[in-house]
Amino acid sequence: MLLDFDGTLTPLVDRPEAVELAPHVKELLIELQRLLTGAIAVVSGRPLEQLGRFLHPFAPVMLGQHGAQWQDRDGHHHTLPFDAEALNGARVRLAALSARHPGLQLEDKGASLALHYRNVAAERLDRALIDAHAAIEAEASRLGSHVVHHGKCVFDLRLAGSDKGQAVDRVMGEAPFHGRRPVFIGDDLTDEDGFRAAEARSGITIKVGEGESRARYRLQDPAAVHAWLAACLHTWRETTH
Numbered sequence: 001m002l003l004d005f006d007g008t009l010t011p012l013v014d015r016p017e018a019v020e021l022a023p024h025v026k027e028l029l030i031e032l033q034r035l036l037t038g039a040i041a042v043v044s045g046r047p048l049e050q051l052g053r054f055l056h057p058f059a060p061v062m063l064g065q066h067g068a069q070w071q072d073r074d075g076h077h078h079t080l081p082f083d084a085e086a087l088n089g090a091r092v093r094l095a096a097l098s099a100r101h102p103g104l105q106l107e108d109k110g111a112s113l114a115l116h117y118r119n120v121a122a123e124r125l126d127r128a129l130i131d132a133h134a135a136i137e138a139e140a141s142r143l144g145s146h147v148v149h150h151g152k153c154v155f156d157l158r159l160a161g162s163d164k165g166q167a168v169d170r171v172m173g174e175a176p177f178h179g180r181r182p183v184f185i186g187d188d189l190t191d192e193d194g195f196r197a198a199e200a201r202s203g204i205t206i207k208v209g210e211g212e213s214r215a216r217y218r219l220q221d222p223a224a225v226h227a228w229l230a231a232c233l234h235t236w237r238e239t240t241h
């Protein structure tokens, strides 16, 4: 079971730090983890440290920053290499830009940066989008190590060289996932790579919400995801007794 986080496990909220996973959903996920003998992973654009905090005490296999960060069997975190000093330059310039645009928020993810525009007022949005897009593309060209990904009300300056498809391959190559059929659930463009990789392994793919997708199935929103997971848990419990 491979789950995206924002927009899939949790509803989207105004600020990245304001997200919360309800205690009953954590309990559900912990139960699923037990039943699936550990074969449950969260594959997210967020950094691992954040994910660990938001999910606690649920502690699944985690892949962060769209696959550029992962945990090994001993729980150690790994990140694709990048030039921290060069990224710091980008961080300083993008922070200055966000200070000039009310509502524009810079998220520092360690190895990647995101410019969120969900809270920019409608009358300022066009200008903010033009400036934010130009600035973040310029930083991607300067760095060479990063690419721009346009997510939900966000420009993500993420590490190149990996995506959620590679994250799925990484997870599925190891126990306890190896040899099982993946189920990938996600809501955003970045999850399409995960769907492709899951399909290649005859997996089940579920898109959350509206919009074009290569996924085979559809759930309306995170509440529907929770209900579906609860139904799976119920059925699997019945069949394993």
Ligand SMILES: O=P(O)(O)OC[C@H]1O[C@H](O[C@H]2O[C@H](CO)[C@@H](O)[C@H](O)[C@H]2O)[C@H](O)[C@@H](O)[C@@H]1O
Binding pocket: 004, 005, 006, 007, 008, 011, 012, 013, 014, 015, 016, 017, 019, 043, 044, 045, 046, 047, 107, 109, 114, 116, 118, 151, 152, 153, 154, 156, 188, 190
């Ligand atoms: O791959 P995901 O787990 O879906 O992460 C994608 C991005 O999610 C977060 O941003 C999104 O959710 C925020 C909180 O609901 C919302 O305010 C924002 O507009 C969304 O884009 C996160 O902050 C990013 O770092 C992730 O890349």
